[in-house]
Amino acid sequence: MPKMIKNYPTLADRENEFTFEQGIREPHPAEYLGAGIQKIAEWLEEIKTTNCLFYAKRLSGNDTGATKSHQAGIYFPNKVMADVFPEIARTDIHNPDYFFKAIVNSHSLPEQELRVIYYNGKLRGDGTRNEKRITRWKESAETTPLQDSDNTGALVLFAFLKEQEEKNSEYLKIWVCKDPEEEAYAELILGEVIPGNGVFGRPLNIFGGFQLPNGKLQNPNVLPSSWKDTFPSGQDILNFLFEKYSFLDIAPDERLMQRRSKEFDLFKTIENIHSIPLVSKGFDNIEDFIAVANSITNRRKSRSGRSLEIHLEKIFTEEGLIHFSSQCVTENNKKPDFIFPSHDAYHNIGFPTDKLRMLAVKTTCKDRWRQLLNEAHRIKNPFLFTLQEGVSVNQYKEMKHEGVTLVIPEPIRKTFPEEIRSELLNLSNFIEQTKSL
Numbered sequence: 001m002p003k004m005i006k007n008y009p010t011l012a013d014r015e016n017e018f019t020f021e022q023g024i025r026e027p028h029p030a031e032y033l034g035a036g037i038q039k040i041a042e043w044l045e046e047i048k049t050t051n052c053l054f055y056a057k058r059l060s061g062n063d064t065g066a067t068k069s070h071q072a073g074i075y076f077p078n079k080v081m082a083d084v085f086p087e088i089a090r091t092d093i094h095n096p097d098y099f100f101k102a103i104v105n106s107h108s109l110p111e112q113e114l115r116v117i118y119y120n121g122k123l124r125g126d127g128t129r130n131e132k133r134i135t136r137w138k139e140s141a142e143t144t145p146l147q148d149s150d151n152t153g154a155l156v157l158f159a160f161l162k163e164q165e166e167k168n169s170e171y172l173k174i175w176v177c178k179d180p181e182e183e184a185y186a187e188l189i190l191g192e193v194i195p196g197n198g199v200f201g202r203p204l205n206i207f208g209g210f211q212l213p214n215g216k217l218q219n220p221n222v223l224p225s226s227w228k229d230t231f232p233s234g235q236d237i238l239n240f241l242f243e244k245y246s247f248l249d250i251a252p253d254e255r256l257m258q259r260r261s262k263e264f265d266l267f268k269t270i271e272n273i274h275s276i277p278l279v280s281k282g283f284d285n286i287e288d289f290i291a292v293a294n295s296i297t298n299r300r301k302s303r304s305g306r307s308l309e310i311h312l313e314k315i316f317t318e319e320g321l322i323h324f325s326s327q328c329v330t331e332n333n334k335k336p337d338f339i340f341p342s343h344d345a346y347h348n349i350g351f352p353t354d355k356l357r358m359l360a361v362k363t364t365c366k367d368r369w370r371q372l373l374n375e376a377h378r379i380k381n382p383f384l385f386t387l388q389e390g391v392s393v394n395q396y397k398e399m400k401h402e403g404v405t406l407v408i409p410e411p412i413r414k415t416f417p418e419e420i421r422s423e424l425l426n427l428s429n430f431i432e433q434t435k436s437l
Helices: 014-022 034-049 078-084 180-189 203-207 234-244 250-282 288-301 309-316 343-347 370-376 393-401 410-415 427-435
Strands: 050-058 097-102 112-119 131-135 155-161 171-176 198-201 338-340 355-360 382-388 406-407
Touching: 034 155, 034 171, 034 180, 034 198, 034 203, 050 078, 078 131, 112 309, 131 155, 155 180, 171 288, 180 203, 198 203, 234 250, 234 309, 250 309, 250 410, 250 427, 309 355, 309 427, 355 370, 370 382, 382 427, 406 410, 406 427
Parallel strands: 097 171, 355 382, 382 406
Antiparallel strands: 050 155, 050 198, 097 112, 112 131, 155 171, 338 355
């Protein structure tokens, strides 16, 4: 039987696109998740067959204007801007620009005109900047969810329509996820979108699970040889990470961020080892394609399942905070991420309440932070650790009103509004406070 899908599909394969698409059904159809996400499911289905470059990210405080930064506006990495707008990469003129149309489909907003500009003064010798930015997000629209501080942390999907690779994108379609249900559906297809790390590529590759990682990867020769034959578990990857890359000479906050970055590099390297041969040889039938695509996508989604909690457990122990229980059962069969000093102390009615502490761990906290309020009835002032790059002042006030204290890695403090930064605990603060109880 001839190979139906040779290499991973690209949008250049226009002749085979119709047949390919008719044979594929998303492994997580909208009807399984409820009618509330029907519209985003239809939007993604349309984008999947569109000739475009697709980018997904979570909005930071700088993106939405929550930090009131002078550079407020959506940040796109250099790779995205270079591929989406190749024609403005020039230095023969000062600050070349290009105008294009855009529409926010999720909120049924009118079409607007945006401007991409390349500040090239540093290369020309007549300025200090060397960056590309998209501007005018609010110039032709009174309001936009992309510049709403309450959407800090929200998942946003960008589809840059593009007919020719060497030309600029002429149109942009945007979906700003409005609630956790829409985000959950999108991440079922894309895998987890971590704050500070976007997903970029051709939609057929991304939605099919075959968007292979870019960037600097770990040298495969330093990995255990058995990993080339069998994909290691998340715990195995973390054990290897902690052994080979301790970062014990730096503070806990930086250590966490460095380890998370290194873990992602390790995972991408291992995925390359296992995925490239499968993708390169093609498939005999659609069923085989779907099986491999699902396997890759599910593995990416589960990679970070308890990863962040395990990173924190390791750092707690390294820093002498050894008395804690993770995932212990409390009232109504709830399982808070961490109880200090222990499960037994929490369930001992004679143990002083003011000596108890709870820490919830959430990669993103927008719309999810309320989940922790009833996880431990004896503890009225829970703590929440997050990697989300900022919250709005209104969101923070709600958390504070409910007694929640935010704990963040120190390197992302600047992504939070200036007026609340002094009230945030970093990881080192939290560890020292908890040890002193």
